[in-house]
Amino acid sequence: MVRRPSRRAYVGQWIFLLAVIAGAGLLLRMLAENLALRNMHFGFGFLASPAHFDIPFHLISWSIFDNYGRALLVSLLNTLLVSAMGIVAATLLGLTVGIMRLSVNWLIRNLALVFIESVRNTPQLVQIIFWYFAVLQALPPPRGSIVIPGGLFLNVRGLYVPDVIMSEGGLFAWLAAIALVATPFAWRLKFGAKRVGPWALLLPICAAGLLAAGTERIEFPKLTGFNITGGTQVPPELVALWAGLSIYSSAFIAEIVRSAIEAVPKGQHEAAQSMGLRRAPVLFLIVLPQAIRIMVPQLTSQYLNLIKSSTLGAAVAYPEIFQIFAGTVMNQANKEVETIIIVMAVFLAINLLASAFMNWYNERVALVER
Amino acid sequence: MTLQAPAVVPPGGSFEGFAAQLPRAFEWLRRNLFSSSSNTLLTLLVLAFFFLVIPPVFNWAIADATISGNSKAACTGSGACWTFVKLRLHTFLWGHYPESELWRVGVATLLLVFFSVPVMRDNTRHRGIYLLLLLTVFPFVAAVLLVGGVLGLPEVDTSEWGGLMLDVIISFVTVAGALPLGVLLALGRRSELGVFKFLSIAFIELWRGVPLLTVLFMSAVMVPLFLPHGVSVDRLIRAMVAFTLFNAAYMAETVRGGLQGVPVGQEEAASSLGLGWWKMQIFVTLPQALRIVVPGIVNNIVDLFKDTSLVTIIGLVDLLGAVEQALKDPAWLGLAKEGYIFTAALFFVCCFAMSSYGRRFERRLNRHRTGAP
Numbered sequence: 001m002v003r004r005p006s007r008r009a010y011v012g013q014w015i016f017l018l019a020v021i022a023g024a025g026l027l028l029r030m031l032a033e034n035l036a037l038r039n040m041h042f043g044f045g046f047l048a049s050p051a052h053f054d055i056p057f058h059l060i061s062w063s064i065f066d067n068y069g070r071a072l073l074v075s076l077l078n079t080l081l082v083s084a085m086g087i088v089a090a091t092l093l094g095l096t097v098g099i100m101r102l103s104v105n106w107l108i109r110n111l112a113l114v115f116i117e118s119v120r121n122t123p124q125l126v127q128i129i130f131w132y133f134a135v136l137q138a139l140p141p142p143r144g145s146i147v148i149p150g151g152l153f154l155n156v157r158g159l160y161v162p163d164v165i166m167s168e169g170g171l172f173a174w175l176a177a178i179a180l181v182a183t184p185f186a187w188r189l190k191f192g193a194k195r196v197g198p199w200a201l202l203l204p205i206c207a208a209g210l211l212a213a214g215t216e217r218i219e220f221p222k223l224t225g226f227n228i229t230g231g232t233q234v235p236p237e238l239v240a241l242w243a244g245l246s247i248y249s250s251a252f253i254a255e256i257v258r259s260a261i262e263a264v265p266k267g268q269h270e271a272a273q274s275m276g277l278r279r280a281p282v283l284f285l286i287v288l289p290q291a292i293r294i295m296v297p298q299l300t301s302q303y304l305n306l307i308k309s310s311t312l313g314a315a316v317a318y319p320e321i322f323q324i325f326a327g328t329v330m331n332q333a334n335k336e337v338e339t340i341i342i343v344m345a346v347f348l349a350i351n352l353l354a355s356a357f358m359n360w361y362n363e364r365v366a367l368v369e370r
Numbered sequence: 371m372t373l374q375a376p377a378v379v380p381p382g383g384s385f386e387g388f389a390a391q392l393p394r395a396f397e398w399l400r401r402n403l404f405s406s407s408s409n410t411l412l413t414l415l416v417l418a419f420f421f422l423v424i425p426p427v428f429n430w431a432i433a434d435a436t437i438s439g440n441s442k443a444a445c446t447g448s449g450a451c452w453t454f455v456k457l458r459l460h461t462f463l464w465g466h467y468p469e470s471e472l473w474r475v476g477v478a479t480l481l482l483v484f485f486s487v488p489v490m491r492d493n494t495r496h497r498g499i500y501l502l503l504l505l506t507v508f509p510f511v512a513a514v515l516l517v518g519g520v521l522g523l524p525e526v527d528t529s530e531w532g533g534l535m536l537d538v539i540i541s542f543v544t545v546a547g548a549l550p551l552g553v554l555l556a557l558g559r560r561s562e563l564g565v566f567k568f569l570s571i572a573f574i575e576l577w578r579g580v581p582l583l584t585v586l587f588m589s590a591v592m593v594p595l596f597l598p599h600g601v602s603v604d605r606l607i608r609a610m611v612a613f614t615l616f617n618a619a620y621m622a623e624t625v626r627g628g629l630q631g632v633p634v635g636q637e638e639a640a641s642s643l644g645l646g647w648w649k650m651q652i653f654v655t656l657p658q659a660l661r662i663v664v665p666g667i668v669n670n671i672v673d674l675f676k677d678t679s680l681v682t683i684i685g686l687v688d689l690l691g692a693v694e695q696a697l698k699d700p701a702w703l704g705l706a707k708e709g710y711i712f713t714a715a716l717f718f719v720c721c722f723a724m725s726s727y728g729r730r731f732e733r734r735l736n737r738h739r740t741g742a743p
Contacts, residue, residue: 005562010563013565013566014565017565017569027596031595033599034594104409105403105412106403107403107413108412111416120721121676121717121721122717123717126690130710130711134710134711138707308580311584326587336595337592337595340592344584347579347584348576348579
């Protein structure tokens with residue numbers, strides 16, 4: 001038994017707390033004085049006043065007459081969009097590279113190692129700037145677009161992808177399709193019921209039918225004259241930030257995947273092999289599901305890092321929350337303190353929500369020991 | 371996994387020696403590249419990829435590249451224009467530090483090497499003393515050297531500092547500040563005293579929850595609002611403080627991992643010997659905990675060194691900033707590839723060296739624990 005702290009220590013901590021509070025009070029008083037001196041008023045009322053600036057990329061409608069509050073929503077959605085795209089791409093790429101790292105093939109194994117080491121040991125900001133200024137800005141104009149199989153075009157104005165046009169009432173058909181596929185999973189999660197069995201095959205077929213019913217047509221981008229028409233344009237800023245975020249994180253995820261797979265007991269591998277399973281089923285049915293349990297906590301912190309790093313979009317002028325609020329709004333509305341507080345609060349909230357979700361997921365997949 | 375049977379002719383070896391090696395080389399190839407049909411396919415795919423990618427990259431970077439000459443006009447080839455990097459190298463390395471005072475940077479670098487090599491070597495005696503000197507005496511000597519204004523050294527304003535030197539300085543100051551602070555926070559988080567525990571957790575989670583860029587912006591635009599009227603703090607120092615606070619939170623979590631790795635019996639033994647809390651931490655717990663977490667701390671240092679490139683966004687001219695400035699020069703437009711590849715390469719060399727050291731230390735640590743030779 002280690003000795004309990006002395007009475008002096010117990011008293012000391014309260015004195016320390018008082019000192020911290022006094023220090024914070026002093027800082028706040030200083031802030032109030034300085035704001036008064038500069039004729040600035042602390043408050044978040046400015047969110048209701050019109051913004052008068054354009055946001056070049058927005059998921060929901062935006063006009064320069066909208067207010068700062070809507071600018072917050074627009075830029076927050078942009079942040080969430082690039083984070084979600086980054087997390088998906090980084091996970092897939094990281095999983096691939098992590099598995100490559102364990103290949104029996106010497107070339108594949110070392111190719112993955114070179115990728116991981118070169119990505120991990122260079123700054124993320126340099127990578128994002130490199131993708132934007134050295135690669136995407138150096139692409140040919142629309143007329144000389146690089147054609148990617150699948151109807152995609154890449155040029156200096158960004159990436160053009162096919163656009164799916166919804167028919168009237170298509171939204172309901174789509175939602176129904178998603179609900180149809182999700183129901184059995186939710187059912188099992190909630191009630192721990194048995195598998196649906198071969199009947200489950202009906203679900204994706206019905207869902208595909210519903211999806212097709214909800215879609216009017218798929219519009220492929222086309223090169224007409226000097227420009228590209230049709231399809232959706234993904235701006236180069238988003239492409240660069242997406243590439244920078246997902247490639248950088250994928251190197252770390254690959255190492256997490258590798259160490260997690262190595263941490264699965266060798267007996268699992270051997271038992272599966274002795275039952276006659278081939279290499280791929282051993283990996284995907286036996287080893288990976290067990291490795292995921294080990295990965296979850298580390299993956300969580302990687303995902304959170306990726307979300308926080310999306311602020312680096314400021315360097316390539318992608319209109320995410322930091323670029324819009326700590327950049328444009330701060331300069332325009334003269335609200336240094338409030339804008340930084342808003343951005344910090346948003347990231348703290350995202351962090352808390354994401355870690356709460358991942359903790360919940362972790363509890364679900366964690367091994368239940370007897 | 372390394373090449374087990376190198377298929378090379380031994381020095382002065384005969385053809386017979388080479389022939390004797392051949393079967394082993396084939397065996398290695400068969401096992402590692404062509405063990406099955408799918409494996410062979412993969413090997414061929416990778417080789418095809420190399421065939422497609424390596425020649426153009428080699429031609430661009432080396433064969434068709436230019437490095438001679440004194441202006442962009444010299445770059446006539448279709449390859450890279452390394453002339454640009456060669457001519458701007460001094461700003462990339464130390465910004466606009468006056469040419470006549472560069473010896474001071476040199477001396478500071480030599481001192482850094484002199485103090486840090488004994489800390490990193492395996493068999494140094496009194497390693498702790500060197501570490502203490504590195505973290506306390508060296509910063510003052512280096513500050514006097516680099517800032518000047520005393521001992522007859524002309525003063526060099528921090529706005530003239532830049533390039534890779536600035537990245538190294540910020541990293542060093544951050545480590546020197548964040549490591550002790552991180553240790554205190556880690557101890558606080560494990561403390562039985564509620565107030566310290568709560569404050570430490572709040573501090574750590576706050577900084578870990580926000581992006582570094584917001585912290586840097588806070589130091590750049592918000593801090594002046596918290597200072598008394600008329601008092602101003604150098605921009606570089608504010609950035610350093612931001613880096614220190616931010617990274618102290620990450621260091622604290624790393625150190626906490628080490629503290630948890632020290633068996634409880636150690637503290638109980640120390641306590642039963644009558645050691646007070648501080649003595650117990652300093653002489654029993656921390657020496658064991660810090661040793662375990664050296665690889666983790668090295669990782670933290672690599673991360674924060676990479677992060678120093680973010681000061682570019684708040685207008686300080688570090689390596690990345692210097693390259694960006696140089697790329698805006700009308701005489702050298704369109705050389706983004708060369709500039710950023712050079713930046714990435716320089717960062718890579720520094721970070722790879724550090725992470726290799728961390729891995730080596732980790733291997734040695736594991737050997738110690740398992741008792742293997």
